[in-house]
Amino acid sequence: MSTLFDRQFIVIAGKGGVGRTTVAAALASAAARRGKRVLLAQTKSKERLSRLFGGPPVHSEIVRVRERLWAVNMVPEAALREYGVMVLHSHLVYRAVFENQLARSFIRAIPGIEDYSLLGKVWFHSTEMEHGRPKYDLIILDGPATGHAITLLSIPRAIIEAVPEGPLTRDARSAHQLLTDPQRTTMLLVTLAEEMPVNETIELAARARREVGIPIGPLLVNQLYPPRFVSGPSKRALDLLPETIDQSADPLAPLLHRSRIAQRRRALNERYLERLQRELPLPEVHLPYLFAPDFGAAATEELSQLLEAQLASLPEAAA
Template sequence: MLDRKLLFITGKGGVGKSTVAASLARAAVAQGKKVLLCEMDAKGALSKLLQTTELGFVPREISPNLSAMTMNTQDALREYVGIFLKTPLIAAIPGLAGIFDFVADAAPGVKEVLVVGKLCYEVRKGNFDIVIVDAESTGHIVAQVAAPTTLRNFVSIGPLNEQTLWMTEILEDPQKTGVVVVATCEEMAVNEAIDLVAALQSKTNVDTAAIVVNRVPSEVFTKSQEVVFAQLNLAKNKSIVAKKIGLNIDLALQATDLGRARRNLATHHISWLRSGLAQLQPIKDFLLLPDFSYEASDVLVNKLSSELEAELS
């Protein structure tokens, strides 16, 4: 997965897209790659996770071999006009950017093309080995990666149309581009992940590189330990055990049981996810990441990136 040039990390809101994107970026750096990490929604979550100051449209190296930027349609438009049309003067006309923003809001694919175009442009320039995108949530990603094609269908001629061709080449090459769908072990997150993969496969030619299930609680007991736990947890045994130990251990049992319940529920959702995906075209990587959600963000990213490195090697 990290051998590709462009990865979009997406999933339902709240599943930990930014964390996974940042961790993947760290894992890629650890493999000796030069990485650009791009935040799509300017929420500032990424800079917080990476413990750096606010990010801008111009990539900034925040640690050796790791650069980061935040996407901005206006800047992307200015860059597009400057680079591809070689008419920097036009871009400077006051109010023009406003008009474009307005049109871009209305016409299908314009905004997405500017954004995706910027990402593809970074890939084409080749300053980085891999561009990792902390993308928008599931609702937008299909429109985003399919934007060059959508726009081509809408505007038949013109420079914007021509520009979409090379973008499509990068986006539709599974060696180069992939979408990473992040889910957690929850009903809605799993359903959205299945729907998203189905939509990506049916509505776009962009490859789904991996499914990442984030925050998977670890298994509590082995099968044989389960039997012992069940005995300890039996109502009739509780008082006997308490007497032997000299202390009531009900709360410890309850805490363990909560862990078991969370694990069981997670296993149930993971198998639901697997069976949903089994109906679709196969996806190469299916990764399970442990639950570190109670760690501070820097520790969290470090731990997750080590997990990812191990899983991907």
Template sequence: MTTAHHVFDDLSRARLLIVSGKGGVGRTTVAAMLGLACARRDARVLVGTTGTDDRLAWMLGRPTLDAEPREAATNLFVQRFDPQTCIVEYGGMMAGPTLSKLVLDNGAVRRFLRALPGLDDYAVLGKAWHEATRGGRYDVVVLDGPATGHLRYVLGVPSAIVETVPSGVLSAEARRIDEALRDDRITRTVYVGLAEPWPLSELAELAESLEGELGIAFGAAFVNGLWPACTLPGKAPADLDPLRVALDRACGRGRAQRSVLRQARGLRSPVVGIDWHFGGIEGPEDLAHLLERARMLDVAHDGAGDLSRRPSP
């Protein structure tokens, strides 16, 4: 029987995990959780994000994020992938650091580059790919990636460059990135959603689209924010009515989520459930608690929405 432990085992064998989901679904939380899970499996891990806040750092035990990788725990590093810094680094990889600095220090050139559509996204993707495949410092890179609405565009940029730029350094690098994205031994996509009909349908469609059109392998889906699906027995005493109402509402929400999962067709296995964490994720202890309670959701085969406890990672 496949468990969440097995899913994390499998994902930790990839080199680049790209995490995506709509805003507000817990994408950064899952990216941090994946980093922690991979580090626990003796992989040296970098978790990177373009986010402007420091949530990722807080979750993993650091006060802030920097443009340089910082160690958060044993085998676990975090970094803010600043797009402008990534452009400079990417230019250095292609043209050499001296020539790159001469070109990019020119104000007119910088303004021109900022006007190029998709350059920031491509540079960040190139940075993640470089660290994952040839940087030599990490076994796994987890990218807290773009929202689902933007993911198809970002991951399609390398193949678009290959098709439109016939030769040269830029095309050669883009071809290497595109090949790595299509190699399931290197790259897996991880999708994050809530137990709501539209988000789950969108995730299923996006996973199918990326695999069919771009050849990028599906790694796993995570359904975040799950409430207990329970029914309270009997009737509470009158003096406990307000508490009873609150508990009934909480259980009702869990039952509604279970109903959505029963009807979730097209969402591929494996699907991992993550509990709602009251009070938010304030540090590594909270994150570890969520990781330990992660469990499989059987929504792909019979729509059963099994929320029972399973062995945890």
């Protein structure tokens, strides 16, 4: 039975700040637990993975984070150099061709070259073999935010359409085939159940389908507030109380105030969950807001377990 964990390539996308990196780390950890060899590839991110995994810092060289789990924070210059060396089969030739002043400014001026070098690096790692089998079973791309992600993923198609047939188009075609193959690739959208992220997510899903043709998997709704005071006896009790009470008259007034906030936050979440189901009907995974003072390895692990359990219970077609 094929599940999300059997894919070769998962792209994590979504609005800036919704938790893409956190969720990508949780997913990578779950896949490694299930026995997959995983590479988590970030794009020019702030260094956060060392805290999320409780492991070594992650920079532009691939580093082993724990058993079966590697990570890299890709930067365009390094990725471009790797790609250049690969194509030219030599560091010396690369330096002669690419690293003189004129060539450098020329190359930087090619539109999309930075994004292409990042995507090309990811694609290259998906083809790498070791001991007669793929070096990584799964590559997770913690991609850039919304629109930039679409630009990045559209580059192979743009190259196929614009560049004359040759080595560049050959690689671009393979990359595009990988991106659009539902057996191998899935894009996961991370969102919050709040107005702006929901708007952006609906738009992002439409563009990903239209402009990239990438298969879209379950929607990951992150940072949901706990369902307090929204049903049952606690709601009935709160409904009996006045909207606010004067704090000088009653020392319990702050409790009422905070209960109302908790109730409204969850009610807001539920309103946007309904909107998502109406306008972006995808299977959903719900991840709670974890009130961890310092979001570190323990919180990542907790999120990872919740994510894995919910992904496992989705119908096969949805996964």
